[in-house]
Structures are given as structure tokens and as C-alpha cells.
Amino acid sequence: MWQLLIADSLLRGSLSLVKRTCGKPNCRCAIKPCHEAWVLATSRQGKPRCQVVRRDDIDDVQQRVAVYKECRAGLRTLEAMHKEEKRLLRGLIDQRNMPYE
Numbered sequence: 004m005w006q007l008l009i010a011d012s013l014l015r016g017s018l019s020l021v022k023r024t025c026g027k028p029n030c031r032c033a034i035k036p037c038h039e040a041w042v043l044a045t046s047r048q049g050k051p052r053c054q055v056v057r058r059d060d061i062d063d064v065q066q067r068v069a070v071y072k073e074c075r076a077g078l079r080t081l082e083a084m085h086k087e088e089k090r091l092l093r094g095l096i097d098q099r100n101m102p103y104e
């Protein structure tokens with residue numbers, strides 16, 4: 004979660020390396036796709052979206068995607084801890100409740 008303090012730009016999505024064609028009819032990829040490309044799968048306004056990541060952007064995109072995932076994981080951990088804390092507090096309060104007799 005501390006990453007949020009230093010990262011000003013996160014990116015929600017998942018990256019995968021795919022093999023694709025280049026479009027040149029004489030290239031060997033015309034028979035079997037062989038050019039590697041990073042594809043970013045995201046969604047925008049609920050619609051799925053796939054984008055090829057430009058070579059120059061790969062490091063930046065990988066970094067931003069990783070930080071987004073770490074922040075989400077941190078949030079989940081925090082939520083789980085909070086839930087447990089609430090459970091313990093409720094138990095403690097109930098336990099110490101001394102009815103007036």
C-alpha cells in the first residue's frame with residue numbers, strides 16, 4: 004500500500020505476451036504468428052478492451068500494472084484485518100457487557 008505514496012500513476016489491467024502477425028505477406032509469420040507483442044487487457048466503462056503496448060512503453064506499463072495489483076492486494080489485506088478487528092472488538096464488548104442485576 005505504501006506504493007500509493009510514491010506512484011502517481013497506476014494502471015488496472017492484465018498484461019500478456021502474445022504471438023502475432025506483422026501483415027507482410029512474405030514473412031514467416033503469415034504461416035505461423037511469431038512476432039511477440041505485449042497486450043494489455045482492460046475495460047473502459049464496462050467494455051472490455053485490448054491494446055498492444057508500444058515497445059517503448061512496456062517497462063512503464065509493466066511497472067504501473069504491478070503497482071496497481073500490489074495496491075489492490077494491500078487493500079484486500081487491510082479489509083481482512085479490519086474485519087477481524089471488528090470481530091474481536093465485538094466479542095470483547097459483548098464479553099464485558101455486565102447486565103445490571
Ligand SMILES: [Zn+2]
Nearest residue numbers: 024025030032
Ligand atoms: Zn511477420
